Amino acid sequence: VKGLLKYLSPFAPDQSGAAAVLFELGGITVICDAGGCTGNICGFDEPRWFTKKSAIFSAGLRDMDAILGRDDRLIAKLKDVADKVDANFAAIIGTPVPAVIATDFRALKRMAQKKIQLPVLALECLGTQLYDVGAENAYLELFKQFADSIQTDVSKEKSNEKILGVLGMTPLDVSDLQAPDKLKQIYKEQGFDKVLCYGMGDGLDAVKQAGLATENLVVSPAGLQAAKYLKKVFGTPYTVAYPLLTESMKEILKQLSGKKVLVVHQQVLANEVRTEISKNTDAEVTVASWFLLKPELKKEKDIQLTTEEQFIEVVESGQYDVIIGDIYLKRALKQYTGTYIHIPHFAVSGECANAVKF
């Protein structure tokens, strides 16, 4: 039966991806749900929530709100919060409830903007998509709304700073809360004066000045669309890479000569693993992903995974000597006897380095 998961649990959904992009930006984030989605987003998909405060709210929708489509009540509640909480924007994130009742998010945005004196983002998530779709949309909307071209033009002339903007970096993709610090260190050593990790480590001011970046780095497919947008608007060139593979992992990858390898991860990280293996060995490497597989980053034989059954079939028919991915996925591979190399993917297993649990 299509859509049946017998061994795996569902991966992080689109609303978690959208919320992750906004988490550190100082806005009011309203999850348009009955409460459960907010609990999942915060309690499971957002490791920063346990140590950093963020103004995340559930709309607390009840059956009659949904049946009667009482958007006005939601906006009134949002205004109440906007009056009480210091924030520089508000965002409304969708879930299956508004999806079923066909909530008009553009109308919701207009209604909210009329009531509160803050910019509003309305992100129509469905809960049926995966986190990177929600994150991609959130990045794009964020830069469209806030990246300030006038301020950029003025400042760019005065500034000689070499700035790197990092896109696609959320705990869901990088699975390490210290990833921004590690990345900043790497690129400062390469001569950058500033490294701005949008949405993870740097706030809304960095987003507003995104046009000042000398170059953008995309570390996951979720950041690619925004990178293209920033290139179009500000002419900022971008590269796609994942410079966060550890030295110990690189050593392991050097030892895969002669092997048939399947890498299952987010596409940018998976491609980096492939490049690293190919630099030092003659291994045959295929990338597969449950998540966005961007055509421009994809090789011909790369595989878009959609069902558990297909994943099992790919592994069984591919006769891979080595699989690289989150160990959680091994639950589906009961018959697999080859080597499994674990690279955590928070969006899959909920495993995140340097996270604190409440």
Added chain:
Amino acid sequence: MEKEVYYITADELAERGREAIPDELQSAKHLIYSSPATLSFNSPGAQGFGVKRAGLAIPGSVMLLVAPGCCGRNTTMLSELGGYANRFFYLLMDDTDIVTGRHLNKISKAVQEVVDSLETPPTVVMICLTCVDALLGTDMERVCRKASDYTGIPVRPCYMYALTREGRVPPMTDVRKSVYSLLEKRDRKPTTVNLLGYFAPLLDDTELYDILRQIGVKQMNEISRCQDFEAYLSMAEANFNLVLNPECRLAAEDIKKRLGIPSIELTRLYQLDKIQRQYELLGAALGKKIEDTAYYEKAKQVIDDFTNAHPNTRFAVGECVNADPFELSLALIRYGHQVTEIYGTVAPENFIYIQKIAKLSPQTRIYTNLSPTMLYYDCGKGVADITIGKDAEYYHPDCANVAWNQERQPFGYTGLIHLFEELTKALEGGMAQ
């Protein structure tokens, strides 16, 4: 701009009365703030027993969650818990399903595929549904009957409808009804009693077991102690049910209607004299004399020892606890301590305690974890020596804490004794703020 955290003192709240609970304390009147202190509200399944875990209380059962992927996300954690591996399955809904309801046509086949994948057939397949089907108005009883006919295995619905949380039948009430729905009429045994309400057993040394034995009960059934499906089915032989959690009232009513088993409700209390009184009333209802003096005396001694060692202790009490935070606070105040802050969800039924707290400790501050203003709670301003509850700990991270949210359920004198033992332990190693 206002940056004050909303709270109300006990005397102000008591004066307003149950008919005029301030909007700030009512979750339906504002957006619901999400902090780690609210996790058990927003995602009841994330810690302890939510609908998904509770739905698997029947021995040998498995669950098929029929929902968009997002609804099953935190189940990854549950699958890792002992006893739940290979018991959760998912039928993911796509964009079209959530609008057209076409997923319903796949359920019978999905159930069959799940059953076929297991070495031993399950005793029942629980179908867990979420807000989407609540809005689609799915007749799940019918869908489950159809799946049951198709597979030859009992299939039951289990509603995780967060949208109905404050409705007449909230999800945690409904799931309790679901898990007893497979019981079928049997001859009743006068010496058998069911303890209903929790999904984990009472602590082994709970005096209730001894008290029931005193009055001639030989077999005490708890669903969480049922080793197999037959043990579960034998719950239908009970002479009466003891309902230990008000969320189980509906299940008890249903059992009475279907199987003719009556019930008596007992409340989990922390006031020593009220525990004693409740046992007196239970004895009167059953026409038996209950002897509980030894338990009473022991509990009194433990409380006295604590109070002598730590007089006038200042408590902050949360709601993520195995207690009614208002009743527990009242108990602590009556034992001679201070309760400076309570983080609770105020409902009309709490006023019986709030009014008494107001008389004894009018300045006790009552907060709600769910208020948007809790974003600005400054633990530097709060005054407490010890906190009870994970939520209270969140606000006072440097304070001694007793989480008191263990799965094995405390009850009666023994629950009270264990709480004070934990408090003593925490204060000996804790730090006053």
